[in-house]
Amino acid sequence: MNRRHLLNSLTGLAMGALVTPEIAQAAGQMAAGSAQGLDWSLAFADLDADAPPTPMQRTSGTCPQGLAGSLYRNGPGRFRRPGGSATHWFDGDGLMRAFRIRGGEASLTARFVDTAKRRADSAAQAVVTPGFGTAPGPGAVIGTNDDVNAANISVLPMGEDLWALWEAGSPTVMSAGDLSTRGVKTLRPDLAHMPFLAHPRAEPDGDIWSLGVLGDRAVVWRLGRDGTLLSAEVIDLPCASYVHDFSATERRLVIVLQPMIQDHPGLPYIDGFAWKPKEPTRILVIDKADLGSRRIYELPAFFAFHFGSAWAERDGTIRFDACVSEDASFATRGARELLKGVWTPAPPPALALITLSPGGQARLERSPVVGEFPRNDPALSGWPRTLTIHATADNGGPLFHGLATHNWRTGQSDAFDFGPAHMVEETVFTPRPGGAGELDGWLLAPSVNLAARATELHVFDARHVADGPLCTWRAPLALPVSLHGAFVAA
Numbered sequence: 001m002n003r004r005h006l007l008n009s010l011t012g013l014a015m016g017a018l019v020t021p022e023i024a025q026a027a028g029q030m031a032a033g034s035a036q037g038l039d040w041s042l043a044f045a046d047l048d049a050d051a052p053p054t055p056m057q058r059t060s061g062t063c064p065q066g067l068a069g070s071l072y073r074n075g076p077g078r079f080r081r082p083g084g085s086a087t088h089w090f091d092g093d094g095l096m097r098a099f100r101i102r103g104g105e106a107s108l109t110a111r112f113v114d115t116a117k118r119r120a121d122s123a124a125q126a127v128v129t130p131g132f133g134t135a136p137g138p139g140a141v142i143g144t145n146d147d148v149n150a151a152n153i154s155v156l157p158m159g160e161d162l163w164a165l166w167e168a169g170s171p172t173v174m175s176a177g178d179l180s181t182r183g184v185k186t187l188r189p190d191l192a193h194m195p196f197l198a199h200p201r202a203e204p205d206g207d208i209w210s211l212g213v214l215g216d217r218a219v220v221w222r223l224g225r226d227g228t229l230l231s232a233e234v235i236d237l238p239c240a241s242y243v244h245d246f247s248a249t250e251r252r253l254v255i256v257l258q259p260m261i262q263d264h265p266g267l268p269y270i271d272g273f274a275w276k277p278k279e280p281t282r283i284l285v286i287d288k289a290d291l292g293s294r295r296i297y298e299l300p301a302f303f304a305f306h307f308g309s310a311w312a313e314r315d316g317t318i319r320f321d322a323c324v325s326e327d328a329s330f331a332t333r334g335a336r337e338l339l340k341g342v343w344t345p346a347p348p349p350a351l352a353l354i355t356l357s358p359g360g361q362a363r364l365e366r367s368p369v370v371g372e373f374p375r376n377d378p379a380l381s382g383w384p385r386t387l388t389i390h391a392t393a394d395n396g397g398p399l400f401h402g403l404a405t406h407n408w409r410t411g412q413s414d415a416f417d418f419g420p421a422h423m424v425e426e427t428v429f430t431p432r433p434g435g436a437g438e439l440d441g442w443l444l445a446p447s448v449n450l451a452a453r454a455t456e457l458h459v460f461d462a463r464h465v466a467d468g469p470l471c472t473w474r475a476p477l478a479l480p481v482s483l484h485g486a487f488v489a490a
Helices: 003-016 021-035 040-044 116-124 329-338
Strands: 051-055 057-061 069-076 094-102 105-112 154-158 161-165 172-175 181-184 208-214 217-223 229-236 252-257 260-262 273-275 281-287 290-299 303-307 318-325 350-356 362-370 372-375 387-392 402-407 413-417 422-424 428-431 441-449 454-461 471-474 484-489
Touching (some): 069 154, 094 161, 252 303, 252 318, 290 362, 387 413
Parallel strands (some): 154 484
Antiparallel strands (some): 069 484, 154 161, 252 281, 281 290, 318 350, 350 362
16 A cells, blocks of 8 residues: 555645545545555455365355355456556456355355457567557557457356456357356347447346447447347437446436547547536437437536436436446546555545436436445336445545445435455345345345455345345455456356
8 A cells, every 4th residue: 555645645635725524534544454454455466367166264144045146246357467567447357256155155266258358468478458548558459349358347147158248349258157258249240349338237027238339329239138139229329428337217228428528539448538527417318119219318517437227207207326426537547546556535426316307307416425336126127216235435445345225215324334454346136035025135245355365255134234244255365356246046
């Protein structure tokens, strides 16, 4: 942990402006973590090779009866090579993890996605392939989007397969059994290598929607539950915005076009965008049955990576949650600093509710809750709901240290904070067999335990988060922190 950098940053702030309560608290928490010997850079360290199936030790509690299956998670796993390294967190080699829960016990497997990018960088013994925030190096060969596809953001279970997802290239197919890579998925020959977002939206009946954004145009993908392509239509967008995620109701797609605008194409990808806070955030609502039927709403500028599932009320009002920031500085600067071992305190994203009225008005209501990685009960995707699952933190270090559910009807949160020793990843919900009602089931929350230098998996009762984990397992190794995942019940 670079404490000198922190102290210098805080000194400069104190001289030039008021130190905000958030930054003062972060400084205290970071100093406390350092005093405890915690090294948060462990969460961004390289894994040099695949991790074979390894039993995890149960350190507390008992696995709930009825909980069985596999939690698959994807995220960057290796950033550095002798001849040159990635310079952005989002550009590490894709690493698929599988937490298997069987008979009340758990095991962990991790395997790198065998991409053209990883093969080229391994052969060069340097990260020469460009990416989201890493510039091309000597000898980089770029023929299609999939030559730079790291397959490192998310995972979509598809029968006996997994699709490792990026956001500017094709899905990469892997075996759900042994995590071996089967190759790039071409959904239609004339649309080979087209973008397919890392955050598709699945309807309760199984149909899957995704986008492939190319400047001010996008492919709207619609798939069946088995991955069969049902349709692919190109639409025009009001602007060339950075789109990482979108939302959907039962009948409509909801695309948030924030004022992070692509000024020019180029590599690295994010350097072609400019933050334009004087422009509005535009929200494009499209009818799923007629992509030409659309409406645009406007809100003051904000930045968000992730959105919750949207729903429509009886009068046509659309609501959805978002984790909003004042600007795009984490994407452009913060995620680069993390790989250097530097964290600059900054206001964290806030959980917010966006309302689109039938009359054309839009409203954004920020809550006082720190929130990121919003999830919900998948049985209610596109339908009215009350609760949001999310990661949370006290801003005492990079990323997140806890998890919570937030009730939009009451404004209350049910949260658990692990403290600075844990880097908590996205939480995934799985229903209890025979359960009924929203969030009748469990939350699966992996973390990197900095004190134990180990990856852990925690199970919570989704309706009683503040009570703490029902069960915790610990692996005999620490994997880099991951981004997104999905659970498949056995």
